[in-house]
Amino acid sequence: MKATFKAHMRFHTNYCVCESCGKRCRNNNQLQEHKRARHGLGRIHKCAYCEYSSATKEALTIHERRHTGERPYICDHCGATFHRRSNLVQHIAIHLPEKNFQCDMCPKKLKSRKFLQIHKHNAHTGRRYGYLCPICKHRFEKPNKVRAHARRVHGLPDEQHPPIVRVQL
Structure with a gap:
């Protein structure tokens, strides 16, 4: 504009x-x-x-x-909603066909700078983390998986979700 x-x-x-x-x-x-x-x-x-x-x-x-629970940023491609604009911008990359971000440590190419940053942390730093469900202590690889689990298994809406605990593996 x-x-x-x-x-x-x-x-x-x-x-x-x-x-x-x-x-x-x-x-x-x-x-x-x-x-x-x-x-x-x-x-x-x-x-x-x-x-x-x-x-x-x-x-x-x-x-x-x-x-x-306000999520004013909405993806035009799939309808996903976000509480902050930067999360929407990051998300939009999953809808792009190109993988323009080359890892300088391996041949992998990714769709966004954020995905590249995550890849480098997970694949090349040697540090790995898990995320625990605050209710049953089941461990997941990603925090969004904990929230989905809490919704599905424990019937807990996102806005009532207690803080997710990150543990080093």
């Missing part, structure tokens, strides 16, 4: 710079949020549902969607 493009171009010319680390922000508001989040200026935004607090309003909004 034209307005989005103009805002993006302004980022390259009119931006605020953090004097502590050099990060560029689109405006002074973002700069102040960055400073609170990264340079210890306090977590002033409090969750209405639990003890969580964040330095930015955006992080709080995303967090609170876990409590409310």
Whole structure:
């Protein structure tokens, strides 16, 4: 969209710079949020549902969607829904036919930078993790499998799911 493009171009010319680390922000508001989040200026935004607090309003909004079940980002290809935009962007890669991201440690090619990052961690670091169901302690390879298990076996909706425990194998 034209307005989005103009805002993006302004980022390259009119931006605020953090004097502590050099990060560029689109405006002074973002700069102040960055400073609170990264340079210890306090977590002033409090969750209405639990003890969580964040330095930015955006992080709080995303967090609170876990409590409310709101998933405003919808995949046009399959209808999958997400609580944050970055998860939708990452998901869309599964619908792409191309595998343009080459692993620099083996011949494997993947559909997205995120999938490449996951592959490199799983295949080349030697560190492996499992994820435990907080109810029955059954172990799974991925956290989304724990949530699906909790829905199917324990009848637990996502918004009531306790934190998933990650264990090193």
